[in-house]
Amino acid sequence: MTDLPQISEQPEPIVLDAIDRAIIARLHDNARIPNIDLAREVGVSPSTCLARVRSLRERGVIIRYTAEINPAALGYTLQALISVRIRPGARHLMEQISDELRTEPEVAQLFFLGGSEDFLIHVRVRDSAHVRQFVLKNLSANPAVALTETNLVFEHHTALSAGLRTVL
């Protein structure tokens, strides 16, 4: 899925009180916590808690609930970051290239960047031959691509979203 556009959204500014933030933090940590337990932990009744969770979902604060999958279990044990520069005359093709890349099963994340590089692609692959093949097929073969640089990922950590640590 995609993050929401970062400008000129929010018809009504989203206001979250301490209970909302506590709910968010707990659901981020465990999306399947029973509503009754969640309610007790944040200090409201189950029905109130349910109404708040729904409101958060409807206002787009909670984007979705997802299961984190261990990619190694699926046979993809290697990760790499590939930075890509598009030829200056081909910048109008960036949306199309992005759409094509996102259909490739190896692509885990895609960043559009400002600065000297245009894309950063986070891929999950079987081995180094696989990443080489990915670059050749999906990037080097495209005449709009000016330059690529591949870095292997040794470790990858993800953290709780900003602004939620203090309520845990």
Added chain:
Amino acid sequence: MTDLPQISEQPEPIVLDAIDRAIIARLHDNARIPNIDLAREVGVSPSTCLARVRSLRERGVIIRYTAEINPAALGYTLQALISVRIRPGARHLMEQISDELRTEPEVAQLFFLGGSEDFLIHVRVRDSAHVRQFVLKNLSANPAVALTETNLVFEHHTALSAGLRTVL
């Protein structure tokens, strides 16, 4: 949380059949789908489905269930990628620096890299002044840091894990 180490794990190799993969794909899309619906969609009985989901959880295929939170709703509307190079004589401090960075609320992801750069940090911040302050305080002030480079993120896309598209 952290991805599992990428080498020498799996006492027993994890084998997943088509039903397991279908379950994984649906739980990745919606971690809160009722077991009864999940069972119907993948074509097994609810009790069988529940047993499979548990097994996937116990074998570490499903790492956890999490709610994706819209960072913009929390007031963090700007994203940046910061690449960091550590001084060659200070490489032994990398673990310590990593641990310190991960306690900062702005840090969403942290990559340990091979190649010319050592770290890549994905941060979520309020504005450009905030990211500048982050770099000054957490990186430039550290004598082990040789070089940093900050790129603003215009868009960020995340995709379904590799190997699951075909079963959807």
Added chain:
DNA sequence: GCTGAAATCTACGTTAG
């Protein structure tokens, strides 16, 4: 908007194929 109780539905252990 919050609370508490009633009805519906789900999860999950047990039994059996």
Added chain:
DNA sequence: CTAACGTAGATTTCAGC
């Protein structure tokens, strides 16, 4: 390993504060 049954407990609606 898989399917069916039964119970305990959760979710969700609704009336009242």
